[in-house]
Amino acid sequence: MKAVQSVQRAISVLFVVTQSDRPLGLSEISRRINLDKATVLRLLATLEDSKLVQKDPVTKNYSGGTNLSRLSNSWRNDIRQVCGPYIRALSEKVNETICLICPRDLERICIESIPAQNQELTIVPTIGTTNPIYAGASGKVLMAYMSPQEANRIIEKTSLEPVTEIGITDRKLLISHLESVRERGYDYSISDVTTGASALATPIFGSDKQIVAALTVRGPEVRMSVAKMHQMAPWLMKTSDKISAELGFTGLDRARTA
CATH class of the missing domain: 3.30.450.40 (GAF domain)
Known part of the structure; x- marks a missing residue:
């Protein structure tokens, strides 16, 4: 059940990032899906490793990654x-x-x-x-x-x-x-x-x-x-x-x- 919950949360994070018309910061993503920042940050790191999201090195905001298409x-x-x-x-x-x-x-x-x-x-x-x-x-x-x-x-x-x-x-x-x-x-x-x-x-x-x-x-x-x-x-x-x-x-x- 814990693994399923993690997958569901990762999907929620991915959905929020990809449905936005602009890059989003950690705080805004956390607020939109009602999860604490530490959890969201771990999920973002996993998605980033898979190139499903990418982080701007300057603004630290997230957007869709190269593997998304x-x-x-x-x-x-x-x-x-x-x-x-x-x-x-x-x-x-x-x-x-x-x-x-x-x-x-x-x-x-x-x-x-x-x-x-x-x-x-x-x-x-x-x-x-x-x-x-x-x-x-x-x-x-x-x-x-x-x-x-x-x-x-x-x-x-x-x-x-x-x-x-x-x-x-x-x-x-x-x-x-x-x-x-x-x-x-x-x-x-x-x-x-x-x-x-x-x-x-x-x-x-x-x-x-x-x-x-x-x-x-x-x-x-x-x-x-x-x-x-x-x-x-x-x-x-x-x-x-x-x-x-x-x-x-x-x-x-x-x-x-x-």
Whole structure:
């Protein structure tokens, strides 16, 4: 149990350092994860040895290390492998494009995209495409299920500038919208990121009960109306629940207070 606790603490330290938009000092890292400085310093030393974090010799602040991108790419490949059979089956069922969207600081990034088959008009995001994390159904699902502190940090760090004229730009409206997402367990949008495109998204959770990705269906508005997306939502939620279980998530209810 002690070893498991140490790993969990190291992951918490790594998450805080890598999710920050600036290098962090020991005191701030300690405060953010509510651990004493001596413990945090030992964890940072271990992460530094593995080149997952690096320390500025002048400021003594910490940022992501050179091996972080390798770890990130490996993790993305792992989750794509787990999700593969499920999202291909879902794509065949709904006959629309299925995407996996992951958080990346103030952005969201597409790590997998399965195009719709037998459709003349399709909307297929390129793998590696990024957008502001607050934009679109998948981004709002990611924000709805992350920690309140992280969601507030994103809101404070961004201007909520819309990608299209449809986007939510008011802080209070966005917070209220995120509450609605948690209540129903999914989100949908039309023309929020791409004019004329609809999106429906549900959360995927990991073994630590944290959201790791958004499972998203994308298609043209002419085929994916609001009514159609509400109809598709149970299929999407069932698939994301199966994927979450594969990743070790044991939660019983996707809705939670944040």
